[in-house]
Amino acid sequence: MNKSLTVLPSGKYPTMSSLEMVDYINADRESKAEAEGLVFPCKKYRKLEHRSFMKKVPRVLGDAAAKFFATDTYINGTGGVVERDICNFPKREACLMAMSYSYELQAQVYDHMTELEGGKDINLLDFSGLTDMAISEMQNRVAAAEKFSFEMHGQAGSALMTRRKKEKKAIKKAEQLVKDLIQFKLCDMGDFPDGKPA
Template identity: 50%
Template sequence: MTSVPFKGGDAVTMISLELVDFINSHRAEGAPALAHSDFLKKVPRVLKKDAGKFSHTYIDSMNRQQKCYRFPKRESCLMAMSYSYDLQAAVFDHMTEQELRLAQRAAFPIPQTRADALRLAADLDEHNARLVLENRALRLRLEHPEPTFQAGLTPVQFCRTLNGVNSQKINHFLLESGWIYNAETDPDRSPKYRTRSRARDKYLAEDVRCISRPGQKSIQTYLLTLLLAGSIRLQEWYLEQKLPMKSSWDGSLIQRRISREDLQ
């Protein structure tokens, strides 16, 4: 694990030799070891035209110059993910920890007084909170391709793509979370969900429709659909295991592509 200078500061990187050793150390017991030569062949297949950007060399035990790659965090995670999501998560967590250590060493001097120490602690809390948000966004992009975060789905439709989520309880969850409220005052009628102001135009859009009925008073219905930020927020709650889950859930956090059945 090394750090190299980038615009805006230093960044943690891994050369392909280190990454192969890390992957082998986290593989299941009895699984065949990954060879560095096989790993090198796979890099262009995973990173495609960007692979050449990360070309590097090293000196082997016989003092010969050999080809390898040096990857920043994103590409290290992509390569690990090509073997398994568990390996991708392990590399992500490992490099995140190294980033925190590097940032703390580089950005904050050793405090000389108690006041300096208190200021340092406050700065570290703010800095770490910012890294947590940035890494959460990166994890979402790596683990779940962007097309799954599309706008226009209802919360129930979106949650049907999330393995293990009890989509029938999502509206109740959003009620408790303060995103929606029930505008129907008659307890014997079906709920009439509306978007609260805190979520409107940020997480949820509200489409008001007027239904005409011959000889009767027309009625209004409300269709609540997720905006892009709302889709991402639900995904974050899913990864944090805060959504209502089915009793038969197998424990895996996987998102499927949206199908026609999900939209029904």
């Protein structure tokens, strides 16, 4: 596969834990409080507890929430080892959870997850160099872009479906370009000057 396309294999996508999500939410609330000249936490901007966040997960993600649950161990103040329930969210679910708090937070989480994927400054659907590749590389590139687009933005009911539709248009154009190059036809060259048929 072409090295300019960054697509992690299925199951290898980076995740964001519920602990990280709570930190992001509290940092967002703290910055908003400071911008308004308030001390965080306050009545308007409360500190989110991890257990409160965990209660919200099934309400936001529904039946799909169960597959993201995990266990974390930590050392408490007295030196004892304690287990707690956490969630490890892939990009889509992390964005859904963040969106349930604010759209600004969703954008921050989306940017963070994109950076973890290694694609912050790589446009996965940039097919400008497609014609410089071998046919098999072109096919792999288009197939990988389609797979990535479907897995990340193709879930029914997702707010990202609009992005998926735009990506699908670009992918269709690239697929057509590859098909046209594969089925390249030479036009009739006619007769040669010495009279012999072509």
